[in-house]
Amino acid sequence: MQILGIWDGHDAGACIVEDGKIKVAINDERLSRRKLDVGFPKRSIEACLNYLNLKPTDISIVATTTTDFSKTLTRLFPSLKERYYLFRRRKVEKPRFTRFQHFLKYKLTSYGNFFGVCKKVSEWLIKKELKKMGFENFKLYFVDHHLAHAASACFTSGMQKAICITLDGVGDALSGSINIFENNEIKRISSISARDSIGIFFEQVTNLLGFRELEDEGKVMCMADYSYPIDDSKNKFIDFFSVNGLNMKAKFSTSKSYKLIEKVVWNNPRERVAYMAQRVLEKNVLELFRNAIEKLGIKDVCWAGGVASNIKLNRIIRLYSGLKNWFVFPHMGDGGLAVGSALYVSNLLYGTKSHRINDVYFGIDYDENFIESEIKKHNELYYERRSDIDELFAELICKGNYVFWFQGRMEYGPRALGNRSILAPADSEEVKDLLNIKVKEREWYQPFCPSMLEEDANNILDDYDGIPDRFMTMGYMVRKDAKNATRAVVNVDLSARPQMVGEENKKYRKLIEHVKKENGYGIILNTSFNIHGEPIVCSPDDAIRTMLKTKTKYLALGDFFVELKE
Structure with a gap:
């Protein structure tokens, strides 16, 4: 049904x-x-x-x-x-x-x-x-x-018994929940009220730092790395929240905290404010996870909600020794609620079970005839069909180009994972800067992300635990001996948000394998295929329009090699 x-x-x-x-x-x-x-x-x-x-x-x-x-x-x-x-x-x-x-x-x-x-x-x-x-x-x-939110994570995790934690801004008068998932049923153990929302706190910091709430929280997370570490005793936000058992409490109402954050922002550099906010998030959410694991006696955890998009926080949780297995739903924010609702009702009515998703290519795709008809509308484009499109574009990347890469079904969720991606060498800061100037217009402190072969992750990442993250939901530290190979895809602290590519995307994997033959590392820069302020491209027309607007030279549309004429 x-x-x-x-x-x-x-x-x-x-x-x-x-x-x-x-x-x-x-x-x-x-x-x-x-x-x-x-x-x-x-x-x-x-x-x-x-x-x-x-x-x-x-x-x-x-x-x-x-x-x-x-x-x-x-x-x-x-x-x-x-x-x-x-x-x-x-x-x-x-x-x-x-x-x-x-x-x-x-x-x-x-x-x-x-x-x-x-x-x-x-x-x-x-x-x-x-x-x-x-x-x-x-x-x-x-x-x-x-x-x-809980259902979106539980029913796509493949876990049989787990704790499920949700945290976001607010929804149905709550900002979070702790649940036990067992026998394909979700049982709520604890709820966190809207007043006690740590998601709204981070949203307020984002807004008062001059960013867009519900959208730019990741910029605050990245900016935090540019602050000198601040002792908790000097952190202006440290007492805003406390965790007691399976509950989180805010010291101030959301309106009062907004006013207090405003004062802190006025008197402190932006990166320091970001650091203090990120520290408060990490401290309290980790304590909530730790308490849940210890009290409920379950070491497997899945999690969702907007707060789960913070990959620095996710790294700290992942490294907690009491945790065994965990899963972050890839479309963790409110954009994933349609799936969570449908999966919950499917289980409610038909008893459907949890299964582990291997990819998130749930979007729409376009056949080759339609793609070719879209290309033919533009006389300024040269194109040809290639059976070796992956090898050709790997060569272009290895020669120091950035390229547009459009394949198959679109990704579901906020991350480009090799079907609607902009690709570039992972070791070239020059190409990274060119990409930023011509296309992305990102803040200078925001790093790009890498895609890597899952079998190479251990040679690139310092804290890789052997469990591949295919959805860019986790932060990792890059090994010092891999620093030169990853210059374009790491933050100032040598952290990265990687996608580890297995057999779920064969064409994309082949491209990275060809890159590895050239430079010894199975890694490339991968960022979302869009220009600043726009969503990720969906259709061939979106891709071509972006190519023309940015004057980008190379585009792969399925098996079509598309080049901008001189």
Whole structure:
């Protein structure tokens, strides 16, 4: 039985799950070309149906999530959602009452379901939108926000018994949960309230440092490495949170903490503020994990929610001696809620079991005839079909070029993992700088990431534990003797966020193998195929448009070698 999963909030999207397996999944941003797009995911729903040759009437079960007051209000008045989206992404002039708008947001998101009223209103509104699209005779299931996060990790981890921890900003009046996953059932053990949200704390720091909340938290994490270490006794944020057993408590309300963070930002360099915030996150979340493992007596852990995107934090958790196995859902933020909702309902109705996902190529793809027809629209492009496209592009990389690489089904989630990627030599800082100037326009302190052959990880990474991370969800330290080979893909502290490539992507793996033959290391620079401020490319047209806009010389579109004419 096919289940449609939808999410209509921040980073909206849809998926179709069949027999507990993800058949297709996509987020609206890839189709609308608005990064982290919000609203009812009509485009994603249509893309999922079209990919599987289904009609709306073929779907009888729909799963979604989150019925708190704030979410219901934005469903009732979509203009509020759009206004906040533009405000958050700084696409409008700064409002006069910025602080008040943030305070109002924090207050509204802390309210729950109001005795079921919000759920009924949300149900009516979502059903109305689905019926407009032609859906008939379907049943709509709502899954609690943090239960959907937990399900996304539990049912894709392949674990039989594990602790599942979720942490994010807020959803359904909670900011986190601790659960036991056993016999394919999720049992909640502890909840963390919206008031005690460490996710909102990090979001506030991000905003007050001049970045976009819900989007640029990774920049704060990277900036922290440029500060001198600060002793906890001098950390202005150190007492903002405390962990007691399986609960986390905030000393101040979200509104009060915003004001206090504002004062700290005013009096301290940005990198120092970032360091203090990152330290508070690592200290408290690690303690929560440690307490859960010790108290519940389970050493396998899976985890999801926006906080799980912090790879520096994930590295510290990974190295905790009490942990045996762990799994981070690759689309850990709210963009993965459609999948979590659908997987939970699949288990609820049909008893489907957890299975380990080997890749996240759940998006849409394009056949060779369509790709060629798109290339032919542009006289400024030379192209030819090549049977050795992987070897050819490996040679271009080894000669010091950056290249655009577009293959097969698009990745699901925030990371480019070899199907919608920009590739370059991992050892060339010059090419890295060129890529930054012409295409990415990243902050100077943000490193690019590497893709490496999984069998070479032990020769490149100092703290590799033998368990390959195929989804770029973890931080590692690079060995000093591999420093020269990784100059373009490490942070200032020699840390990296690698993708370890096995047999799940054969064409991409062959490309890296050819690079290894040339330089001795099976590693390349891999960053997402997009220009600054845009989502990762989805279609051949997106790829070609990006090529022309950036005047990039080489593009692989499937087996087509595409070159910009002089």
